[in-house]
Amino acid sequence: MATLTRRDFLKLTGVSVGTLALSELGFDLARAAEVRQTLRIAGATQSHSICPYCAVGCSLIAYTRKEPDGSVKLLQIEGDPDSPVNEGRLCPKGATAMQLATSNRRVEQPLYRAPGASSWQKVSWDFVLDKLARNIKATRDRTFVTTDAAGHVVNRCEGMAFAGGAAFSSEEGYFAVKVMRGLGVVFIEQQARV
């Protein structure tokens, strides 16, 4: 009993042990299994994630269920007991990660604020991407330096900056750098410095 880990407990309370009666846990597992049937993670799909906040890198288990309408519902997020980093533990932020994952406070469609305007306008993705592509090209063409005053080839775009990415997946960050350097951007920054 004293050596029972949380993981063992989870195993013991899993589907395969539903037939056990009074167990080494000291209480009736069959009863516990019945109760489990009503848990909100019953029958859920289990996925692995990592906490999105600080960089301890706590592993998370996320439970989802496919709803009758085909949508996927996030049911629960909890610490992953297998991780050598967090061994299942989470802090207040990690423990409330559900409220960051799905929120009615999200921005759900592109917004545009015209020069001098006092409000946002809801717009389409095509609208913003076309307009931005135009802006980027115009800025790049206006501020691109192929050769500096000393006669050195520098091929840089001085008039735009890219910053961000502390919550990117690494691969996204790599891709952002590739695209920005491809455009000749030199002002590139992320949260490591600030």
Add this chain to the structure above:
Amino acid sequence: MTNHWRDIKNSDLILINGANPAEAHPVGFQWFMRAKLDPQRGPGNGGGAKIIHADPRFSRTSAVADIYLRIRTGTDVAYFGGLINYVLQHNLHHAEYVTHYTNASFIVKEGYGFTDGLFAAYDPEHRAYDTKAWGYELDEQGFAKRDMTLQHPRCVFQLMKQHYARYTPEMVSRITGIPQDDFLKVAQLVGQMGRPDKVMTIVYAVGLTHHTTGGQLIRSGAVLQLLLGNIGRPGGGMNAERGHANIQGNTDHAISWEILPGYLAIPSPGERTLDDYVREKAPKKLDPNAWNFFGTNYRKFMVSLLKAWYGDAATKENDFAFNYIPKPAGNSSWMSIYDQALKGKMEGVILSGMTATSIGPDSNQVLQALANLKWLVVMDAFPTTSSEFWHGPGMDPAKIQTEVFLLPCTHWIEKDGTFVNSGRWVQWKDQVIPPQGEARHDHWILADLFHRVKQLYEREGGAFPDPVMHLTMNYKDPLRPELDEIAQEINGKNLVTGKRLATFAALKDDGTTIAGDWIYTGHYPESGNLTKRREGVQDPQKNDPTGMGFYPNWAWSWPLNRRVMYNRASADLQGRPWDPKRPGIQWNGHRWVGDVPDYPPTMSPSDPKAWLPFIMTGEGTGRLFSSTMIDGPFPEHYEPVESPIENPLHPRVSSSPVAFLYDKAAGRPNRFGTAEEFPIIATTYRLTEHEHYITQQVPHLVQLQPEAFVELPEGLAREKGIKTGDMVRVRSKRGEIRVRAIVTRRLGQLDLGGTKVYQIGIPIHWGFVGVSAELFPEKSQHWLANSLTPFVGDANARTPEFKAFLVNVEKMA
């Protein structure tokens, strides 16, 4: 981190500076507590590791520390310098390690010196040193001369002894405010950590980096660790706690102006060819036994990157498209972006998961900078103080001509890919749920945007379109690349065989290999994506064979799944672990075993040509003295730019003589305050319940910490007639906040050689956007902590001095 979270349990002594892990990294803190509660750990005969917390504010970390030191913010160089001096004066350094594994024996060439606060070769007009004046004395072959007896008056060891002799306990106390007795108690504990069977770790966070001397604050800790022989060992190292989920991964992949992926330097103007670039940027071999692995392979890593980005357009004939890589005119970091905007030279800014307004520094000035842009893009899952800046405090939307785009992005759980933690563990995560609303992945937005820009160049031409035209997009759907495909590109492959590579040792400079980031080569070999591995604590016997907590088959850590960097230094010259109970790697007669060796796996220690232990440096050793820092080869204490006292060591050169002063250089009015007007020291920090600004969108966390506040020490509050719950105004030269006061004994007064000063503390989390802001629409206009912070940063890294500045406080009517 040189080491990793779980490894902290292997320590005997834990020094925590500029960090509050119990509150800011609470789950990581369990490993500190496990060391403390392990009777095998600790100085002397064990009895549990000792924790020493040096911080301006008594926090939950301090509450479980064995010794808490109230230190004046930004003075940790004096603290570490004092410890260095104590170790040297009492001959407590790890002699064999220092002689053979550091550059203590290297002889510095004539001309180096340090007088009245300035190192040799200072140019006051440009506020810069000629760092070449700090080199080694070289022999005919170009190798550094050494004196293995460490007696030569110009050897690093003697110069260091001389440099730190000034850091007496009296001086440490006068600068830091730490009482001498307390300092000496710590020094006695630290002094025991040079024994081979003892090991100390230093853990830090942005409380060290956010200073005009940030780089040197960290170096001073690293120098101490080298002296004690604690770098490369389990339970040792210099360990940075990162503050966001993937700062580490995105630094590795170079979302940072000065580097390319894998810490290759961005080329400078004047480097016309790859040869020029490698000559200028790659470390030089300085000892016959130095492998100089990075320098030797620099060209291979760069060519493999260029081939990954420019494919067939990168040929031997065109120097692998070297000239497609942009070469910055000068510093292009965070503050430089807004400095350029204030000058009217920056047209557009893309902010992705990062808010300029709240981050600052000097938020009021940053707001002006944003208003100077032609266009601003905010890619985020929620509105931010930047997407909403145009109707922020003091802003008149009608007057702001900036076009603003708010693009809804997916966040972590709506996409897969890896997060890299502070310990360099690269951990894969699943896409758990589909995107909410019309949200799109950031990389899909960038891919689509890039495609549209490219189409415009195809149709219309424009400024040097070649790099845009030729950038590789070798993905199944170039508009929607999968992160798995990108991970494979990062890992790299051999273009002849088509096989993914298992190690960066296989990279070539002839154009036959690609690797998007050489330090990640091996994370996705032919056998599959190793970052998905999950052999963890469910079976410690099987999954942690050495018992040291490496768990080699849980995820993957760079480089090559190594868990402790520089681990050759964990064993003595013969290859035996310094402490057999805590081995990193060891020589078994045929090969190195244990952790993944930071060394050729079969190179015998008895081989006369055996490489020195620090394979990445040109010296082959750790650097007690370094000419790679622009503000001095030895860390030196300088006051913050805003400080209540003059530097006791050298009042005429009080603050950093080389920190870049943006406003002054641009001809803008001075924005630094004086101690007469602003006599109180302020620092900023985060709370357990919030993470920067995003958590303002999480109702449960807002309920836990709903409103902005300032922590004030009791004495100061008494003088000002302030009680807990009162509204107070905190002012700096740059702005003000109006927040509630919490009067607490967590903060106190410091005695700096007779001068009494107070420090106050300001959490950074609040602004005019989010749940709290909606609850308090009027109040929240005055909540931006960074409206107080100074627009100046570290001499080397330009990391802003968020953590030490001057304010005044008054009770509001």
